[in-house]
Each structure stands twice: as C-alpha cells, then as structure tokens.
Amino acid sequence: METLIEIVLPGIAEPEELQVRRRAIPAPGAGQALVRVEATGVSFAEQQMRRGRYYDQPPYPFVPGYDLVGTVTATGAGTDAALAGRRVAALTKVGGWRTHTVLDAADLVPVPDGVSAVQAETVVVNGITAWQMLHRLARVRAGQTVLVLGANGGVGSILVQLAQLAGAKVIGTASQRHHDTLRAAGVTPVDYRADVPAQVRALAPDGVDAVFDHVGGPAIVDSWKLVRRGGTLVSYGSASTRDATGNSQLPILKMLARVYAWNLLPNGRHAYFFNLWGGLRRKDRFRARISTDLSTVLEKMAAGQVSATVAAELPLTSAAEAMRLAESRTVAGKVVLTP
Ligand SMILES: NC(=O)c1ccc[n+]([C@@H]2O[C@H](COP(=O)([O-])OP(=O)(O)OC[C@H]3O[C@@H](n4cnc5c(N)ncnc54)[C@H](OP(=O)(O)O)[C@@H]3O)[C@@H](O)[C@H]2O)c1
Numbered sequence: 001m002e003t004l005i006e007i008v009l010p011g012i013a014e015p016e017e018l019q020v021r022r023r024a025i026p027a028p029g030a031g032q033a034l035v036r037v038e039a040t041g042v043s044f045a046e047q048q049m050r051r052g053r054y055y056d057q058p059p060y061p062f063v064p065g066y067d068l069v070g071t072v073t074a075t076g077a078g079t080d081a082a083l084a085g086r087r088v089a090a091l092t093k094v095g096g097w098r099t100h101t102v103l104d105a106a107d108l109v110p111v112p113d114g115v116s117a118v119q120a121e122t123v124v125v126n127g128i129t130a131w132q133m134l135h136r137l138a139r140v141r142a143g144q145t146v147l148v149l150g151a152n153g154g155v156g157s158i159l160v161q162l163a164q165l166a167g168a169k170v171i172g173t174a175s176q177r178h179h180d181t182l183r184a185a186g187v188t189p190v191d192y193r194a195d196v197p198a199q200v201r202a203l204a205p206d207g208v209d210a211v212f213d214h215v216g217g218p219a220i221v222d223s224w225k226l227v228r229r230g231g232t233l234v235s236y237g238s239a240s241t242r243d244a245t246g247n248s249q250l251p252i253l254k255m256l257a258r259v260y261a262w263n264l265l266p267n268g269r270h271a272y273f274f275n276l277w278g279g280l281r282r283k284d285r286f287r288a289r290i291s292t293d294l295s296t297v298l299e300k301m302a303a304g305q306v307s308a309t310v311a312a313e314l315p316l317t318s319a320a321e322a323m324r325l326a327e328s329r330t331v332a333g334k335v336v337l338t339p
Contacts, residue, residue: 005339007097007319011060012052015320015327019061025100028076033083033105035070038117040096040316042326042335043067043125043154044214044239049094050323053241053248056277058094065096067124069117072108079105087111089124089298091290093277097319099339106287109294112302119308120298122334123158127297127306128290129236129276130159133212134166136293137272138232142167144209147200147226150239151187152178152332157309159212160187162297165305168210171203178332197222207231215240216255224258229268235259236274309333 001024008019028034043066048054050064068090072083088108095101111120134140146163150156151172163170164186172187173196179189190199196219200208207228213220214237227233241251252273259271280286300306311331314322316339326335 004098004100005316006063006099007065007316008061009046009050009064013050015050015323018320018323020317026102028074028079028102030077031079031105032076032102033072033079033088033108034074034100034102035068035088035090035108036073036100037068037070037096037098037316037339038087039070039121040065040068040098040337040339041121041154042319042322042337044237044242044326045093046323047327048242048248051242053244055249055252063095063097065098066093067091067121068096068101069111069120069124070101073100075105083108087117087120089120089294091125091128091276091294097316097337099316106284107290109291109298112298115298115302118310118313118336118338119301121336122154122308122310123297123301123306124294125276126154126158126334127162128293129155129274130162131293131297132276132289133234133236133274134159134162134210137234137274138210138212140166140168140210145169145171145204146210146212147190147204147208147223148172148187148212149192149215149223150174151182151189153214154309154311154334155214155236156212157333158297158306160185161306162300165300171200171208175329177330181332197226200226204228210234212236214238216251217241220255220258224262224269224271227269227271231269233259233262233269233271234274235271311335313338315339 003022046064049057152174173192182189209231211223213223216238217240238251262271311333316337
C-alpha cells in the first residue's frame with residue numbers, strides 16, 4: 001500500500017507539537033486529480049492558526065498548508081486525462097502540508113514550463129493576493145507612489161515587484177536588516193520601528209496613491225492619513241494582533257467598521273478590506289478569478305519579469321523548524337517546504 005505523509009496541527013500548539021502522520025494515498029474521485037506535492041510553504045495564516053487566531057480556521061486537528069505546487073499523478077472519472085504529468089499550483093487554505101493530495105481538477109492552475117515548483121510556490125497565495133489588491137482594488141498605475149508595509153514579507157516581496165512592473169514607485173517598511181535588500185530591489189526603505197508617517201511624509205509630502213497594510217491595529221489610522229486625495233488604502237491583515245487574546249474576529253471587525261466609516265467621508269479617498277475568499281459567492285467565478293490572476297503572475301515569472309523570493313527551503317517533515325524560522329522576524333520572502 002502506497003502511503004502519504006502529512007503534518008497535523010493537533011490544537012493550539014507550539015511548532016514542535018506538530019505531528020507527522022502516515023496514511024494510505026487516496027484515489028481521486030470524479031472530477032478530481034491526485035497531486036504529488038513538490039512544494040508548499042509557511043504563510044502568516046499558519047502562525048495564526050496554531051494560536052487559534054485565524055478568523056475562519058477549521059476545528060482541530062487539521063493539516064495546515066495554504067497552497068501548494070505539484071505534479072498530477074492520477075485523474076478521476078470525468079477529469080481531463082491530459083492533466084496527468086502536468087505541474088500545477090493550487091490554493092487550498094488548509095491541507096497543503098502533505099506529500100500527496102486529492103483536489104478538484106477545477107482548482108488546479110497549470111505552472112508554465114521553466115518555472116520550478118519552489119519558484120511557483122512563492123507566488124500562489126502571495127501572488128494572487130498581491131495581484132488582486134494592486135489591480136482589482138487599488139488599480140495602481142504608472143507614475144504613482146505606493147507604500148507597502150512589510151515589504152520583506154511573503155506577500156510584501158511580490159507586491160513590491162508587481163507594483164514596480166505597473167510603473168509605480170515603491171516605499172516599503174521593514175526592519176533595518178532588510179533595508180539594503182530593499183534598496184537593491186529599487187524600493188525606498190522606511191524603518192517600521194521609527195516614526196513611519198514622518199518618514200513617509202519626508203518622501204511623499206502630499207501622501208501616497210495607495211497603502212497596502214497587513215499590520216492592522218490602531219496604526220491603521222496612520223496608513224489612512226498617508227493616502228492622498230484620490231488614493232486607496234487596502235487593509236488586508238492584522239499581523240499586529242496575532243498574539244492578542246479574546247475573540248479572533250474582533251480585530252477584523254474593527255477594521256471593517258473603520259473602513260466603512262472612512263468611505264462615508266467626502267474626501268475622495270477609498271478604503272477597502274481585502275479578503276481573498278470574500279466577495280464572490282459563486283464558486284465557479286471565484287475559481288475563474290483565482291486561475292486568471294495566478295496564471296498572469298506565473299506567466300510574468302516565466303518571462304523573467306518577477307522573481308521568487310525564497311527565504312529558506314526545508315523538508316516537509318521539518319515543518320516545526322520552518323514555522324520557527326517564519327516567526328523569527330528575520331527572513332525575507334517565503335519559507336518553502338519540499339516533501
Ligand atoms: N486578506 C487576505 O486575503 C490575505 C491573504 C494572504 C495574506 N494575508 C495577510 O498578509 C500578511 C502577510 O502574510 P505573509 O504570509 O506574507 O507573512 P510573512 O511572510 O510571515 O510576512 C509577514 C510580514 O509582516 C511583518 N510582521 C510580522 N509581524 C508583525 C507585527 N506584529 N507588526 C508589524 N509587522 C509584522 C513581517 O516583518 P518582520 O520580518 O520584520 O517580522 C513581514 O514583513 C499577513 O498579515 C496575512 O494575514 C491576507
């Protein structure tokens with residue numbers, strides 16, 4: 001019997017309490033495909049999930065893993081047999097930390113030739129998030145200036161590249177250790193441990209055209225104030241409340257209330273709370289949008305227009321070490337797990 005390996009989050013847990021489990025590899029059902037996973041990764045969501053702080057995580061125990069890249073090894077009834085042997089990427093939210101997985105074929109996005117599994121992995125959830133915020137919400141255009149908080153992070157590093165590709169100038173916050181890397185990437189760095197509004201005002205006295213804020217908490221007010229007339233604030237996370245106690249949905253609800261109130265003001269600015277899973281109630285439309293946007297980012301990677309920022313590559317069974325590293329606040333880009 002062929003078995004798969006998967007990493008189980010048993011409950012609110014330290015990374016070392018993650019469990020390695022073996023079980024039989026399931027067969028794909030109708031409309032499904034069996035994927036041999038080649039790369040998955042650590043997202044901020046798993047840091048929240050292990051603390052019970054992700055706003056819509058499933059009940060414990062479960063297998064984390066927000067996205068994956070792999071090769072189709074078998075197809076079920078009614079699934080296009082030509083998928084077999086194809087490298088594909090998928091957004092899973094949970095369940096990616098496995099050596100093999102069965103997914104709906106409609107959720108698989110082909111990875112272009114010339115893009116490795118590890119490279120592609122850096123832009124699945126991160127690339128879709130960045131692309132949709134930039135082009136479906138803020139509609140960033142050439143000549144604009146944008147502020148990216150956490151420009152060294154997984155989402156931040158691809159957001160920077162896609163904003164630059166759109167012709168925007170990027171100011172990015174990060175700790176000092178990442179400033180040389182940001183400068184080398186054409187980003188004007190700002191130290192988030194110092195006065196961010198003052199540093200940004202010194203660079204953009206009238207404010208910026210868009211702010212991408214995953215930090216949340218009270219400092220979101222500073223981000224809003226930095227948006228110039230006609231500009232956009234995109235709030236998309238609440239990293240600053242990861243270790244808070246109490247209702248895990250409250251920080252998001254507070255931001256939604258703020259965003260709603262700000263949009264009522266007659267000041268020509270717009271505020272959004274971006275949620276990858278929100279907005280589209282019809283699954284087929286959601287899938288189509290994910291597929292289009294991820295394909296666009298992957299094509300840009302294949303064309304050499306965006307590059308993968310890999311913080312580290314570790315074996316799947318070192319998921320605990322990978323989580324510790326991702327949470328160390330020292331890395332740039334995506335921590336990738338390879339089965
Ligand atoms: N709304 C959506 O649909 C959606 C989708 C995907 C991701 N996200 C959000 O995007 C954010 C980034 O995710 P990711 O996977 O790219 O994470 P990541 O790779 O771990 O990067 C996290 C970034 O946030 C910074 N950071 C961490 N803790 C912070 C804190 N307490 N205060 C301020 N900055 C902090 C880090 O800076 P240091 O390196 O200096 O610690 C780093 O730049 C998360 O908040 C996540 O929830 C939202």
